[in-house]
Amino acid sequence: MADQPQTMPAVVNRAGGPVDNPDSLVDALVPAPAAPTGHDLLVEVRAVSVNPVDVKVRASGNRARKDRILGWDASGVVLAAGPETNLFRVGEEVYYAGSLDRPGSNASRQLVDERIVGSKPTSLSHVEAAALPLTGITAWEALFDKLRLTTESTGTLLVLGAAGGVGSILIQLTKVLTGVKVIAAASRPESRAWAEQLGADVVVDHSDPDLARRILDAAPGGVDYVFSAHSRGRIPLFAEVLRPFGQIVAIDDERDLDFYALKDKSISWHWEFMFTRPRHSWDLTAQHDLLDRIAELVDDGRIRTTLTRTLAPLDATRLREAHRIVETGHTIGKVVVAAEE
Template sequence: MPSSSPDTQRTMTAVVTRSGGSVDIPDALVDATVPAPAAPTGHDILVEVKALSVNPVDVKVRAALNHAGGEERILGWDAAGTVIAVGEQTTLFQPGDDVYYAGALERPGSYGQLQLVDERIVGPKPSSLDYASAAALPLTSLTAWEALFDKLHLSRDSAGTILVLGAAGGVGSMVIQLTKALTDVSVIATASREESRDWVRSLGADAVVDHFAEDLAQQVLAIAPDGVDYVFTPQSRGRVPLLTTVVRPFGEIVAIDDERDLDLYALKDKAISWHWEFMFARPRHGYDLITQHHILSTIAELIDSGRIRGSASQTLTPRNAAQIRAAHRLIESGRTIGKIVVTDAG
């Protein structure tokens, strides 16, 4: 995807979706030439996207889209790139700055060559990482940070034990690292395959249990006999009986999935708290946007100081519809470890 001056560029290349449903539908993801974004105003910055990462939310949104009249949409909620223009109210970045961000669900995403994004939900790219490695970080880092520190209110003085379900995934990988780097909480991670187990151990998990074991509750309680203090779960369906068993009285659970009609009554007997984490709540509602800038700035510092590491596990090139389609298929397989990045850099 070649670059061009924002003053002269009227079109850009992008991967667009024209049809919901299966990723195998030809119009699900298509290479296209589309109008370039307008010049940035207000707090917006215009970014030339250098690399992107594909997340489960990309797959969910693409599959659920209903395109009437041939409408096109540009998806993508993880990017790293270079600022090429700024709005009149910007104070955090200037042209030439390298940045990374997740963006907002309601706006055109990172599958385009150029992207407008509010500077208040953008961070400075970690200087020690290339664009591809940096693009793997924003959504998962923001989700993990908000889950641990906004919802569970963990701090440097926090102790106890957290059970991280689906720990080898993108968010789980960051939950493990942030917990170990910034608290004294012990981590029990669930993983099913040997490569997943090795991955979560390498990130600092104190103990690893079999994600699909019939005796998962017993495995957890063998490590934490009084029950775990906290749980992070990316998938809640069918998990409430397990969580009721393994969480101590007055423990806390944070979930990031979209499960509806979830019956949580069994948690009441132990007065267990349930929290929802949704990283896009701040940009969607315009609430406290600057906090995401601060979080991403802190993540960059932690990366550059070596206290945590990136979670990119697979890089696809070049940045086109075929490779993004391949990334969607990998995520739909449910067997990914870490993050999948798509970039033009070899």
């Protein structure tokens, strides 16, 4: 590439820790990616979204004090393609979540393996599309790889964290691709309204002291499935509201959970971690395929973007604001930062 720059603007995580630490997110000029090799694409980043993983990595600190580019959601345009690529051409619009083990999307350019990249929904802007990859992959794998739901599946799914990024797309996928009833757990009026708009059949208040009774009123005999973004202190609830041989899929990072309490009902527990495929180079193209399927559903008008707030441009100030919003734990849908105003 004759016009390939030597440096590029990026926002780097320098010191980590609290978001108010001026070195936690810093505007910088960094070396630009080299020409793509192998299965890599070089992408011009047009928009990114901020997820809890961004907050966790930033807050965990950076003991090495080595600048790191965070960001695990992007929409952009292919600038160049490696010699082993066969899924995309230069100029095509793409969206993806990337890999934890490579520089992230909070930069003007990024190298990413084409096998974990999808074609951007044509009906969406880059800002709207950037809200979908990480949460879409997580929701899809939770429903169809872990719970093994199909178009023929019935029963009831309880969604904890229903108004968050993953819950927002998971509700939609469940309603358009399965016959499963959705009970969404949300407490604030705006969160409840959002879950209803996305298709939840029943919405319950997760702060209700009689939450178990509310769930069982909606699903006599117990729910068949639980999706949990918030598992701390919830094992007794799961044991009470799940039917025998029910299943749970969780995405949070709780380490000390009493799984033995689930044995009496033979309840299964699944972990979902959408970075497993890129981290272990396992069936990578499956991630490309599911992103393309989600794009088709969007373009067919069957599901919608979960974007609720946009900031611009892509710099440390806006990313810091986005981190603050996500860090509250009360975000509805997704926060996206556009490359340009």
